[in-house]
């Protein structure tokens with residue numbers, strides 16, 4: 475049965491590749507021909523010096539190692555057995571490719587990008603192989619795409635050492651969206667107890683002005699007349715000019731059953747760990763860490779992904795600990811520690827009049843401390859689609875500014891016009907949300923034209939703690955549902971039952 479499931483899954487995957495693969499296949503061909511040309515200009519074939527008379531200093535560890543292919547794994551037909559790359563057999567089945575055997579120095583200064591690419595090119599060819607980043611070394615590595623469409627399944631990326639990102643602007647060209655990019659892989663696992671360090675502080679200072687502030691900040695008013703400095707201090711840009719586009723540290727794209735476990739990901743320039751177009755995502759026993767004032771550094775970011783399981787992880791960052799975006803369904807998050815950060819958020823959805831679909835999201839047994847929000851759903855005016863079936867359960871909050879938030883008027887610092895269209899929200903359940911807040915316990919701001927429906931609250935107990943900000947009572951606007959138990963404080967503003975019939979979802983909003 476497992477086999478059948480795998481076959482079905484992989485055939486779906488092929489379909490997915492076939493459908494959306496046009497441009498990257500095109501890219502692939504382009505790159506392949508590029509590489510061929512490059513190969514030719516360096517003299518053909520098995521030149522031991524890697525290019526007749528050129529100044530290539532870094533010689534590969536073995537005479538016959540193929541010239542490193544920067545992005546592309548070898549095509550599947552090409553199983554030329556002419557080379558025997560360094561590898562270690564462990565036991566009978568798994569093969570390990572150590573980056574040190576491919577010329578990586580691991581001294582934290584030498585550029586080990588090429589060595590990583592060469593290692594990957596070999597690991598890619600062997601099912602269930604391991605690409606080893608050994609302990610006690612620090613590898614300086616530029617942006618890499620670990621492109622998997624022709625790789626064997628179930629490869630392990632074993633991070634026991636430390637991987638650090640370049641902090642000089644040259645390494646990033648005019649800006650890249652990803653640093654370590656894993657695409658089109660099947661059953662791929664990043665594991666180990668090593669560290670992946672984006673060394674993002676050089677980016678945080680420079681691009682402050684371009685980054686949207688979190689909308690919730692407009693609700694903060696100092697509790698006395700002293701002027702409270704904004705949470706994110708703008709510093710003069712001392713470092714070199716980094717590109718305006720900031721990279722995500724680790725991204726998975728178009729992959730089936732990717733797993734990330736054990737590692738620490740820290741100080742990403744932007745988002746730490748992103749999954750886009752993935753099925754069967756698993757993240758557990760992971761630590762993510764960046765300062766609370768590092769702008770836009772989401773912990774884990776999900777979009778267009780299904781069947782996601784995140785648990786036993788510690789997330790501290792400058793933006794959402796977990797951000798769930800459009801196209802996500804069947805997401806289960808539990809036993810996560812979040813803070814500092816902006817909490818766990820669904821959205822912002824529906825930006826620029828887009829359609830957003832999110833369903834079946836469960837977040838439970840979460841500890842939040844000193845975060846801006848606890849659990850939040852945010853949508854932009856003018857969007858369409860829906861959020862359906864959300865459960866936030868057993869969320870312990872400690873000195874959280876806004877423990878419970880629905881904001882259908884989300885807007886960054888641009889001016890946003892009022893629009894009637896909205897992403898509809900139905901079946902949003904809160905149970906066991908307990909602890910302390912520092913600004914407002916409950917903020918439900920729903921659309922005038924499309925109210926929030928079936929919002930239920932059970933065992934909500936939130937106590938105020940006076941810190942720097944003015945304290946507010948619970949707020950509700952166009953929010954319908956049920957109080958299943960009494961709450962602390964009382965949430966009288968929730969409207970019982972359903973909204974009037976004339977304001978229901980239209981077919982346009984259905985996902």
Ligand SMILES: *[C@@H]1O[C@H](CO)[C@@H](O)[C@H](O)[C@H]1NC(C)=O
Pocket residue numbers: 803804805806834836
């Ligand atoms: C909802 O998601 C959970 C995983 O969190 C899954 O087990 C369940 O089958 C999903 N329900 C539906 C109706 O798809």
Ligand SMILES: *[C@@H]1O[C@H](CO)[C@@H](O)[C@H](O)[C@H]1NC(C)=O
Pocket residue numbers: 891892922
């Ligand atoms: C938009 O709508 C809100 C809520 O109904 C209202 O308070 C606000 O004044 C409106 N803004 C504009 C620009 O019309």
Ligand SMILES: *[C@@H]1O[C@H](CO)[C@@H](O)[C@H](O)[C@H]1NC(C)=O
Pocket residue numbers: 697698699700940941942943
């Ligand atoms: C008001 O401002 C003073 C001076 O900065 C500060 O010491 C005090 O803690 C503030 N009070 C509150 C309630 O935040």
